[in-house]
């Protein structure tokens with residue numbers, strides 16, 4: 001791309017009025033300065049026109065240089081310098097101004113300097129420019145005035161400082177005020193006015209007196225604080241203005257030999273005044289920068305637009321693009337649904353399209369000339385923006401998500417593409433930002449995430465999210481060596497509620513449960529819906545067993561409170577299984593399995609309780625599982641056997657009967673006690689055929705005793721709850737009694753009291769049928785259930801068996817003694833035969849005898865024995 005001669009001429013013609021204006025202003029400023037400090041030699045303190053020239057070339061462009069040359073030529077002409085000298089000095093001043101403006105602009109842009117670097121650079125450039133100015137100017141005078149080398153050097157050093165101070169004081173003054181539209185950034189006019197008055201009084205006082213030594217202290221003591229105050233309160237504006245006021249005043253008095261610097265020679269006065277000005281200016285800017293560094297944007301906005309102004313394009317396109325192409329580009333820009341920002345190389349916004357205003361809420365007028373930083377939220381991730389800026393400079397483009405802020409303060413997400421535009425010399429000319437508002441997309445994403453990770457009914461984390469949370473909690477616990485507890489909570493009677501009151505009520509119950517659980521937990525705890533009526537609770541950083549117990553207690557208590565469902569009150573309970581990490585497992589899977597095992601244990605205890613997982617418990621469960629699998633073959637393979645425990649009449653001490661007790665003769669594990677497999681058989685339903693086998697075998701054994709001459713002993717058989725509901729039970733008993741040709745009166749069925757009262761109507765019916773067969777009924781484990789006298793009367797039972805847990809405490813435990821005493825008395829009053837189980841000592845027997853118990857069984861007399869041993873025992877008696 002090259003500049004066409006015509007456009008070059010057009011530019012020059014267009015800039016001439018501005019250049020002439022500059023020449024006039026330059027001339028006036030120069031004349032005023034010369035009037036104040038006549039002559040260029042030792043009297044000049046600082047040369048404001050140098051600073052004016054640099055500032056104007058920076059703001060208006062280098063092409064205005066003829067204004068500097070003309071202005072200075074006019075000054076020299078008026079000073080009656082020879083034309084050659086005048087021209088040389090004017091050219092020196094112009095060259096110095098061009099060098100300073102170009103260097104400031106170019107170096108700052110290329111180095112992308114920080115503010116501190118920019119200030120240092122500006123300082124160096126001011127001295128360099130002053131060197132050129134002073135060198136050419138003093139050399140021209142030296143030739144004309146025939147100075148000695150010493151004179152020339154003295155003139156050079158004053159001129160050099162004079163010009164540098166001019167740039168140093170006046171250039172920032174103009175840039176700062178010009179950029180803020182010659183308005184104070186803060187509306188503190190009263191304070192500004194006060195400052196000006198204070199300045200006037202202090203400066204008059206300091207400079208108008210002849211007592212130099214004393215007033216030097218006043219000058220320093222009064223002007224400096226005033227200058228720093230204005231820099232502190234008004235930032236760069238204050239620093240620039242205070243520097244100019246003090247510099248002008250010092251210059252005036254210096255050249256008129258009044259005030260603090262009056263008592264010295266001309267050169268001394270000038271140098272002292274210059275050093276004083278340099279000191280004041282430097283400290284003022286230090287104060288202003290210190291304040292402004294807390295507001296970096298203020299600085300960027302004030303200084304950078306000028307210092308980093310792009311160079312005019314060196315080459316323009318040889319030919320303009322066709323009109324249709326320009327129109328098309330314009331149309332694409334205007335109609336684009338994405339927001340587009342075009343900034344210049346300094347980051348000042350040059351163009352935006354209509355979509356920009358629609359998306360950001362800012363009109364084009366509000367943002368033109370400003371930095372896109374105004375779109376950023378007040379509190380934004382500075383490191384992200386730094387990263388974006390670095391990548392953009394390195395790769396030339398960047399793409400990603402950013403958060404922006406509307407004028408009303410609302411923050412919104414955008415998807416943004418940034419790119420850098422270069423010219424042929426690879427210099428940055430523009431930045432381009434294209435973005436769209438992705439608020440809707442983000443909301444949709446969040447909705448999808450919510451659906452995938454939260455339970456629709458309770459709005460709690462679902463199984464998937466819980467799993468993630470658990471893994472995260474375990475990782476964190478491992479790092480910080482903490483304990484995590486996992487609780488699985490299951491509602492005890494939920495199925496009944498659901499089946500009887502309907503699914504809507506069930507859903508309502510689950511929602512209320514979710515709310516109650518959430519209210520009981522800390523924010524760091526996580527509760528989620530694991531499955532139907534099961535909730536999982538993750539307690540990160542729990543105080544091991546103690547903390548977990550407290551939480552479990554709280555949760556159970558919360559669920560024990562009545563639920564308001566469909567206008568009625570409902571009482572509910574829950575069971576909780578707890579597993580702790582790392583003790584009970586270090587992975588999510590292991591912990592979940594173990595909490596589930598613990599939950600089953602809690603349920604097994606009858607619900608409304610919690611249980612912990614332990615290794616011991618785990619192995620018990622595993623063993624149960626394997627036994628469960630083998631149990632169904634036990635009957636077929638004739639591995640079940642009956643042992644018999646004698647029952648003794650307390651008075652006569654004779655054997656009056658036997659209790660048939662089941663054992664499993666396991667091929668590898670040996671003899672297994674009923675407590676280990678009967679609950680499993682109940683769960684699987686295998687208890688029904690097992691009970692049939694027990695009844696048949698017990699009756700056959702009774703026939704064997706009878707045949708051996710001991711037919712008058714009773715045979716007691718345990719009937720489990722499940723078997724009691726077996727519709728074929730009566731028939732099976734009748735057949736067994738019949739097959740053994742046994743008198744049914746010798747058969748006694750032991751039923752536990754809890755299932756008798758579960759369904760009293762049905763129980764009554766069944767008991768009647770059994771009684772009609774002639775068998776006897778005894779209530780087993782009496783005392784631990786809820787039998788009432790009323791039931792006992794109705795059920796027409798024949799006997800009670802006192803549970804061994806009460807017998808164990810006899811005779812010393814007061815409460816056990818009282819219970820046993822009461823059971824015996826009750827049995828007597830209802831004319832029931834009372835048998836005590838688990839008698840192990842003579843003392844227990846003596847107590848029972850004393851209280852009038854009818855019979856007993858227990859290790860004191862005999863452990864359960866096999867069939868053969870029982871027959872021998874009977875024979876011995």
Ligand SMILES: Nc1nc2c(ncn2[C@@H]2O[C@@H]3COP(=O)(O)O[C@H]4[C@@H](O)[C@H](n5cnc6c(=O)[nH]c(N)nc65)O[C@@H]4COP(=O)(O)O[C@H]3[C@H]2O)c(=O)[nH]1
Pocket residue numbers: 645660661662673674675678694718719720750780781804837838839840857858859860864
């Ligand atoms: N510590 C102690 N224990 C004593 C003493 N005297 C007897 N025992 C034990 O107490 C249990 C008495 O049986 P149970 O209360 O009906 O309790 C029985 C019964 O509920 C159930 N069971 C046993 N056989 C059958 C059966 O054929 N069918 C059903 N449904 N349940 C059975 O298993 C339970 C346990 O039976 P076993 O292990 O045989 O345990 C028996 C017996 O061995 C003593 O002095 N001290």
